[in-house]
Amino acid sequence: MKTLLAPLLAISRLIDALNQRIGRAIPWLVLAMVLLSAGNALVRKIFDSSSNAYLEGQWYMFAALFLLGGGYTLLKQEHVRIDVVYGRFPRRVQVWIDILGTLLFLLPFALLLLTLCWPYFLDAWRSGEVSANAGGLTLWWVKLFMPLGFLLLALQGGSELIKRAAFLAGLAPDPARSANPSDEERT
Numbered sequence: 001m002k003t004l005l006a007p008l009l010a011i012s013r014l015i016d017a018l019n020q021r022i023g024r025a026i027p028w029l030v031l032a033m034v035l036l037s038a039g040n041a042l043v044r045k046i047f048d049s050s051s052n053a054y055l056e057g058q059w060y061m062f063a064a065l066f067l068l069g070g071g072y073t074l075l076k077q078e079h080v081r082i083d084v085v086y087g088r089f090p091r092r093v094q095v096w097i098d099i100l101g102t103l104l105f106l107l108p109f110a111l112l113l114l115t116l117c118w119p120y121f122l123d124a125w126r127s128g129e130v131s132a133n134a135g136g137l138t139l140w141w142v143k144l145f146m147p148l149g150f151l152l153l154a155l156q157g158g159s160e161l162i163k164r165a166a167f168l169a170g171l172a173p174d175p176a177r178s179a180n181p182s183d184e185e186r187t
Contacts, residue, residue: 005171008162015159016075019152023072026065033061052133060142067149071156074106077179091174095164102157110154117146 040054073079086094123129125140166172 002169002171005162005166005169009166009172012159012162015071015155019071019075019156019159022068022152023075026069026072029061029065033058033065036061052131052135053137056131056133056137060137060145063142064145067145068152070149071152074153074156074160075179077176092168094176095168095174099161099164102161106157107154110150110157114147114150114154117143117150121147 036054036058040050040058043054044050086097089097121140121143124143129139129143131137131139160175163172163175163178167174
């Protein structure tokens with residue numbers, strides 16, 4: 001088991017690093033959304049002019065923020081979880097619950113949506129689909145966020161499985177504690 005998990009843990013670290021970088025870029029996307037929104041409001045008030053491209057740009061950035069941030073959110077263990085029962089179990093039982101939840105729900109759901117969204121993106125890309133709004137933006141690149149987001153989520157789900165298997169085998173620290181270090185561990 002140890003020889004199998006060592007290379008998988010290396011892959012897990014790469015996936016974690018990818019989602020960590022994306023997660024660190026997302027606040028800049030929020031700033032860009034705020035600036036675009038404020039700029040659009042100012043142009044509308046001062047010059048009595050507006051553009052659908054500005055509004056769609058805000059929507060597209062929000063789509064990127066929401067869809068591309070799923071893997072990072074999972075990495076940081078920040079997804080919604082019902083801890084009423086889960087929190088009462090010993091840590092090893094919690095890890096098994098995480099493994100089963102990932103195998104039975106997260107990965108099948110993420111992979112299903114990835115396969116459903118990919119043709120949706122490809123159709124928009126091949127046809128050069130453009131927004132129906134006057135002055136709107138092309139749609140293929142915003143539709144690309146859907147399969148990319150579910151791919152990042154599925155990859156992070158796989159990484160979490162690897163880390164939990166390594167924890168159960170005694171080869172890695174508790175992934176929940178390493179995802180969100182306590183205040184004492186940070187200082």
